[in-house]
Amino acid sequence: MGKKAIILCGGGFLGAAYEIGTLKALNQQMQNFSINKFDIYQGLSAGAFVASLLANQLPIDEIYASLFNDTKNVKMFNGMKLQKFNLDLLLKLAKISLFPAKKFIDWTLDMKNPISFEFAYNLIFDMGEKILSEGIHSGRGLELYLKDLFSKDSRTDDFSKLEKELYICATDTDNGELTEPIVFGNKNYNNVPISLAVKASCSLPGYFEPTIIPGKYFSDNCLKCFTDGALNNTTYIQNVINNGAEFIICINPLRPIKTSPGKILSEGKILQQSLRAANHSRLHHSLINYKIKYPHIDILLFEPSKNDWGLFENPQKSEKMGEIAERSYKFTLKQIFLNHTEMKESYIKHYGHNSLEELFKKHGIQLMRPSHEEILSKNYNNI
DSSP: OOEEEEEEOOOHHHHHHHHHHHHHHHHHHBSSOOGGGOSEEEEETHHHHHHHHHHTTOOHHHHHHTTTSOOSSOOOOOHHHHHOBOHHHHHHHHHHHTSOHHHHHHHHHTTTSHHHHHHHHHHHHHHHHHHHHHOSBOOHHHHHHHHHHTTSTTOOSOGGGOSSEEEEEEEETTOSOOSSOEEETBTTSOSSOHHHHHHHHTOOTTTBOOEEEOGGGSTTOOOEEEEOTTSSOSSOHHHHHHTTEEEEEEEOOOOOOOOSTTHHHHTTOHHHHHHHHHHHHHHHHHHHHHHHHOTTOEEEEEOOOTTOGGGOSOTTOGGGHHHHHHHHHHHHHHHHHHTSSOOSSOSEEESSOSOHHHHHHHTTOOBOOOOHHHHHHTTGGGO
16 A cells, blocks of 8 residues: 655645644544554645644644644744744835935926836835845744754654655745755755755745755755745645655645625735635646546545635734634534535545545545534534
């Protein structure tokens, strides 16, 4: 029997929370197995954070609980501490604010002059690009949080010392091809500390500063600059297949929302909806292609409802992580209940088998269906 893998996609703090809630629900319903018994964990962007915890054998129930309170092993997540403002950027913003206001006003009043307009436009654009390229947050808090967590008990910040396989995807900004992410944990990229690899994978341009990793960690001894791992591939399923996975559970928190005409525009969500649509389309096309190319491999996709406006938030609203995780937990249990015997109109997608029970059984896992009474008592029908 081939390896079992979990792939966790990006989506900011709320994406990580959604993944944690889904994993808790799955863990609860697997009778002879657990989320921590999978062979491979792979993460991109926010998913890299969750994957690193699972690979270090932190129980999913404890990870879920830490969204609400401190636990035995995990401190309650604090978004502001994990993000940390980029102080260098703040200093540059302070300097820019001292820019001669009168000269800028003169330029804007003289916009009919093509030379003045072009000069002012280029100045503003260049300054904005410089600021955005450096990121509002440093991401250093995230790295330090994980470094501290992995230094305790039997946990480790070293890929080679893990009992499970962990793969963290990031984008090499100096690679002109950019068709595939760099995968920390694979050969030639397993000397980088896990905490630093996660920081690199989460370095969303504009939000987090790029992650510079010294050349001492690489065989070519060259310094490298990394950004968000989901920029050029939503899941990079090919990597876990290359490493022997035959049963793959993929969780994608970001999907476009279906709503009333004009609401996306009126709510100011055009950019977010567009990015989600591109991400979603790319993912589903890749899943179809993988099923054709590897018919013996089972890939199971969990996503939110396309009708759930409550999940269509700013992904970095860390104060809502607990709420989103609980929502995801309930929604996933409801989906398992509805799709235990037949996957029809489902947000759990699989290209092949007709039922979840049949699919999990094929890979040696007994999946229990939640009772109808439990679904009703927990008010899951409103999810």
